[in-house]
Amino acid sequence: xxxxxxxxxxxxxxxxxxxxxxxxxxxxxxxxxxxxxxxxxxxxxxxxxxxxxxxxxxxxxxxxxxxxxxxxxxxxxxxxxxxxxxxxxxxxxxxxxxxxxxxxxxxxxxxxxxxxxxxxxxxxxxxxxxxxxxxxxxxxxxxxxxxxxxxxxxxxxxxxxxxxxxxxxxxxxxxxxxxxxxxxxxxxxxxxxxxxxxxxxxxxxxxxxxxxxxxxxxxxxxxxxxxxxxxxxxxxxxxxxxxxxxxxxxxxxxxxxxxxxxxxxxxxxxxxxxxxxxxxxxxxxxxxxxxxxxxxxxxxxxxxxxxxxxxxxxxxxxxxxxxxxxxxxxxxxxxxxxxxxxxxxxxxxxxxxxxxxxxxxxxxxxxxxxxxxxxxxx
Numbered sequence: 001x002x003x004x005x006x007x008x009x010x011x012x013x014x015x016x017x018x019x020x021x022x023x024x025x026x027x028x029x030x031x032x033x034x035x036x037x038x039x040x041x042x043x044x045x046x047x048x049x050x051x052x053x054x055x056x057x058x059x060x061x062x063x064x065x066x067x068x069x070x071x072x073x074x075x076x077x078x079x080x081x082x083x084x085x086x087x088x089x090x091x092x093x094x095x096x097x098x099x100x101x102x103x104x105x106x107x108x109x110x111x112x113x114x115x116x117x118x119x120x121x122x123x124x125x126x127x128x129x130x131x132x133x134x135x136x137x138x139x140x141x142x143x144x145x146x147x148x149x150x151x152x153x154x155x156x157x158x159x160x161x162x163x164x165x166x167x168x169x170x171x172x173x174x175x176x177x178x179x180x181x182x183x184x185x186x187x188x189x190x191x192x193x194x195x196x197x198x199x200x201x202x203x204x205x206x207x208x209x210x211x212x213x214x215x216x217x218x219x220x221x222x223x224x225x226x227x228x229x230x231x232x233x234x235x236x237x238x239x240x241x242x243x244x245x246x247x248x249x250x251x252x253x254x255x256x257x258x259x260x261x262x263x264x265x266x267x268x269x270x271x272x273x274x275x276x277x278x279x280x281x282x283x284x285x286x287x288x289x290x291x292x293x294x295x296x297x298x299x300x301x302x303x304x305x306x307x308x309x310x311x312x313x314x315x316x317x318x319x320x321x322x323x324x325x326x327x328x329x330x331x332x333x334x335x336x337x338x339x340x341x342x343x344x345x346x347x348x349x350x351x352x353x354x355x356x357x358x359x360x361x362x363x364x365x366x367x368x369x370x371x372x373x374x375x376x377x378x
Contacts, residue, residue, distance in 0.1 A: 050332045207227055251278065
């Protein structure tokens with residue numbers, strides 16, 4: 001009797017739960033009484049009242065590993081960028097708008113003649129157009145010449161490498177093309193980092209529908225749409241080529257731009273760090289992903305504190321303090337600076353000082369011997 005009673009009670013509860021699940025939720029299936037705003041118009045003001053800690057200056061001096069300042073060829077340009085760096089506590093900027101030959105040497109000469117001579121270092125670039133037999137040796141020779149002239153690394157190797165660069169025979173230049181092996185081995189011998197930007201966010205390769213969280217950005221910028229397989233390789237194909245390239249050159253110091261576009265899947269990047277002790281990554285232009293997962297990102301930065309570098313990408317001085325706030329505070333629910341990147345808010349990661357020092361400058365000083373050491377804590 002007791003057994004049958006239990007069965008009846010459980011059945012009744014299950015039926016009640018099933019009926020509740022079938023009832024529509026409040027508002028479900030209803031249309032708004034007023035015309036809905038467009039995606040550009042709807043910008044609700046938050047009513048949340050929580051502590052806020054603006055951080056106009058970084059807590060420690062910073063190396064911006066991913067800088068794209070205006071061309072540093074005049075005192076006016078150098079002084080303007082240098083003054084902004086002073087206000088933000090940026091001690092050194094790596095000019096990752098890589099240049100080569102005369103363009104490189106003219107910028108190095110202009111910086112050395114300025115009052116900010118110890119605040120900038122230059123990366124060189126690689127000519128990856130029309131690669132064919134013998135190109136690797138030629139590119140490697142130019143790399144050596146540029147390093148002798150004062151460059152301290154390679155990069156930023158742009159996303160066109162893999163996406164659109166063509167070989168001399170008209171085929172796509174794959175990231176792991178063996179013709180370029182002499183270049184990467186030369187970088188290893190010279191003990192300089194190779195800073196590489198592969199692909200773009202995975203969403204750029206997906207259908208542009210209302211489930212794509214980068215819909216607005218893709219609707220605004222036609223040159224960020226890579227979802228046509230007849231024109232572009234798939235995102236995962238590029239990642240596979242990249243990973244084979246890194247694995248084939250374990251003596252080369254590699255730095256992935258934008259956390260390798262894995263800021264939305266930090267566990268994936270962590271597995272790469274575990275496999276490849278010569279791999280580093282920088283945080284430029286992916287703050288929107290770190291700031292929406294502050295606890296997971298905090299633990300990731302603790303675990304991989306020796307492999308992460310600060311970088312900003314575009315040089316817009318008013319945007320740097322968002323990075324300081326995410327990294328240095330525990331603030332909640334504050335705006336990101338570009339709403340077409342993200343419709344969500346940011347949260348502070350509250351990193352300890354020991355980790356901030358490594359991300360802000362220590363790791364960069366470790367892998368780029370040519371960065372001036374003055375002005376950093378001992």
